Amino acid sequence: MRLRPGRRHMLQAVLLMLWTSGLLWLVAHHWLVRPGDYGPQPSPLEPWCLRAHGLAALGTTGFIGLLWAVHIEPGWALRRRRWSGGLVFASALLLIASGYLLYYVGDEATRATLSLAHWSLGLAALPLFLLHRVAPRRRRRR
Template sequence: MKNPRPQPSRAGHAIHMATHATPLRMTLSSKWAIWASFGLLAASGCLWLIARYALRTQGQFGELPSPLEPLSMKLHGVSLLFMLFFTGSVLHSHIRRAIRSHRNRVSGWLVIAMLVALSGSGEVLYYFASEQARPIWSEVHWITGLLFTLTFVLHPVIGRKSRNGSGKLNSLYK
């Protein structure tokens, strides 16, 4: 059977790669997967914040947790697994090429560093934090989570500006 996609010769391929800019755009399915898992992750984290700090009630023996707290934590844990999986799936196709092209590196590395920090602080909260340390780790985790949300949303905006060469962001994030 004949190969439906002819392969370029090595010399032609090298010339092609050298003369064209490296595309950094993710596939549509990757974008949808990342944004859907991120949306669920952010929404479940915000739901937990609301349930924890706004929906608790006073009972006969003190403060009672909202029934949404455990549900939001379970959703948050599941969505984290998907977010990490899909982030890992774009390591080769998007992140590696972006590093080589020297574009949008500051916000990209910030997204990665914050995701690592959030994963680490989440693990500490789940497995290692004592009852005395839990409130501190919780605050670190949700404050970092809110900052991560902002950084994650701004990352493609900054990338588009650097790709188009418009605005002062281009010179800042090259």
């Protein structure tokens, strides 16, 4: 159930790309808008962040499938780190669902709410993941 170092490093690299691209998009979207001849111009960084984010999101979704088989089910059966692991897993499912909807929801107001929910949970997912990663081992019963 413990991840092989190669897999663990790959997973962490993909998660770092996912989180950083989302954060950079937020920075670009809110603070790097420039005035133009026809009104405020979005930063050219924005589409690049979304391209990177989409790639990392696909990688993460694939990893969740692998983790289900080699990590999540075995870890759950052993009753170890259930709380922190369950929270990370639930966040991943909600992020996948809201990310999917972000592609197809057309109504502006609904999309804005969905976007806020998606990235707030996304930002919170990093501390949750770190908490899970370093959660203390449970003492064995005698």
